[in-house]
Amino acid sequence: MTSISTIEQLDLVKLLDRCDSFHNNFISGTIPFYLNDAVIGYIIPEVIQELVKFDSFVYDWIYKPGKSIQLNATDFEKRSSILEKILKVWKQSNLFGVADQWRNELYSVFGPNGEVAFAVERGGYWLFGFVSYGVHCNIYVPPTPTTPMCLWVPTRSSTKQTWPGYLDNSVAGGISHGDSIVGTMVKECLEEANLSVSHSSLRSRGIVSYIKFSQKKWYQPELQYVFDVPIDENTKLRPNDGEVAEFHLWTLDQVIQELAAGNFKPNCALVILDFLMRHGILSPEHPQYYETFQRIHRNLPHPIGKYKKSKNHDASAVSTSVNPPPNELTESQHFDPCATWSERLNERDYNYKYAILILNRSISISDNRFHHLWDNASLRICADGGSNRLKNYDPTLKPDILVGDFDSLTNETREHYKRMGVQILHDPDQYSTDFMKAQKVIQENGISVIFTLCGMDGRVDHALGNLNHLYWSYAKHKETQLYILSEANVTWLLPSGESSINCGTIVNKHCGILPVGRDAFVLRTDGLKWNLENQVCSFGGLISSCNIICKPQITVLTQDPVIWTMEAPDPTD
Template identity: 40%
Template sequence: MSLLEIVQKCDSAPYGPLTDYYTFTAHEGTPLGYLTPLVVKELKKETDTVAVDDEKKTVTILAQLDTCEKRTEAFVRLGDKWRAAKLFDVLEGWRNEKYAIYNPTGTVYFLMERAVTALFGVVTYGVHIVGFVPGKTAKDARIWVPRRALNKPTWPGYLDNTVAGGVGYPASLWETAVKECGEEAGLEPSYVEPRLTSTGVVSYLYRATDDLSDELSVIQPEVEYVMDLEMDEATIPAPADGEVESFELHTVDRVLELIKEGKFKPNTALITIDFLIRRGVIGVEQPGYVDILCHSHRKLPFPLLK
């Protein structure tokens, strides 16, 4: 596959109006996410939490849920009920971790269980870190690439970024990054903190399938905060929490081969391509260069963390 095709596998939701989906909105009408008809069918039973308008194709949080706490409690109850009833496979990956959904001012509108967020198509946030050993030139750098554990519920055995993790509430981005380095790669905060550099974000709308009869047709808007970790030759990351099978140190050329062979999880392929663009390894001569950049930094139509 070409690099553009790889990136499009991650930013895979169509551009333009998503007429087959309902819009999930705040009580005053602010769009918060996209909903599949499968999810809306269940939401029509939740009349104490949302109102469904089939003509406008909207699902709106009731105005009576007029505080962050009330909204959070309502969606905790809803998630617990759906999980107990085994309505959706995604809920088998329950994390007991809350993600924040924001309003237009960038403040928290309510909190939602991480496993439930995919069903509501709300924006989620992660931190992705590329650990690399520099060389004489950017093309001489080597990248630490982990293989996901074979028992992972999603993308088992695929290649990943050196360290990655979702940003749960109320953790900060930096706190999450340092914590994940310890949990996933066995790297101490005293090693990570002076070497870790924040380098930007990528954003995309991911959809695994366009078959609306399939639960995987949910649309997932994601913002990933990207960080670089410059490492020395002597430091070797090691699996620490069971989520990683192994780490290998690959040349840039080998990493590009593995990306094109489809060995990477889609969003981590995109983030690795972003790293190689920022380091000057991939340049303007790359076919589809502008489209690659656009698909890596998609404007999301929902309120975001400020």
């Protein structure tokens, strides 16, 4: 575990000041760079003095001394050409150190609506105070019961143009003109760390933004898109393009010590602080927590670029050599809902315990299936209005427990089950649904398999709410297998990793793999008529619906949680 005292002793403001150093302290004479009515940068007097020396200045620029400046051009090519000619002249004399920082790489400059307005050589981009964009990735090995979390940290090459020999984020790089955010991240992982990743293995974790004030005069706003990639301890990062001297796999204690020593490149230190906050290592009790959060998420006073989605770095185009961490991907889980309609449930030595949960929805499954489930359940529970549904379905059936805030339970139903000796648990909590309350009671009774009768027909919002609960249950109670039974189907959530599904006798029945709420990268399936391999599934793209089960045992390996649904026959089928 990370030492709390080490974190508490970390001077966060000192780290912030090394990077987020602009506090409205422009040097005298700095003027805004406009594009139409939007301020897209700031230029200091030294740069203005050099600009006005060009013979074409009066034609290429609209200049109001001491007030503002903007390009006298309305299209991408003309704007880009003006700045290209200027920077090439300055490169020849190494004015402002342009030659030292020349990259032969263009950065995009964005206009008032986030559109690409023109492109500028990276080596001179900063002279105009434009927002620069980059990607940073934290590649880490998650903790286990016996080992702490570790983070891959590179030492920058001694030949780097900037910050040679300093520590960096696992992988990072600027976004070149014409490139996408995710495409850049995929490319940088391969080029810098020899790590091939897919679009879906990258987990977007937000943005880190700040404004540098280099040498107390250069205004430099920057925005970094942050990603996490968890991997296992057997996957090694190796320098690949000469930008990294070596990689280290360090515990977070070691990382924090290097932060305190000032050994990280300043903006990379902010990305590390963001990582420590998100993973709960840096707690809100730290006296500088609020200031840190504010300053690594600064509101930049400029139009922010709208990047297009990558077309060249999807899952089908990029091989995946990332070995996922055991606790996040490689654990195998077995699902056997077909056991509930097995005749073996009637055998005393057949140990398959489950609960049946009735929500406030119509009981739409067949009588044969319902009574088979009810008779063999270890626990029978009704959530609030589900009690009314059961009474109307068959008043002779006795549940074990009624639970909920009872805003839907009728007095007649309450008295009916009270006379039968049913346990009635009133839970007035308005921050949890009756579904959540019932699941909590079931788990407190030591049962981890739940079959819920709530239907997927009727109102669409109810159906989607049920699917949302599957994701909620997985996030809160990974040990619980929660199935939703409707008239013709059984539906549940497959977690990240490998899942084996016992389909029993329902070969040749229909099934589906559905991503809900986010794209899902399915690495492979086995046992389906149309198997998937390295396929991104998404609404608006490909989903595996109307697929057919071809084997009694199905295997699904997925990078992201997905909904699995399949036809469920009656016990007599």
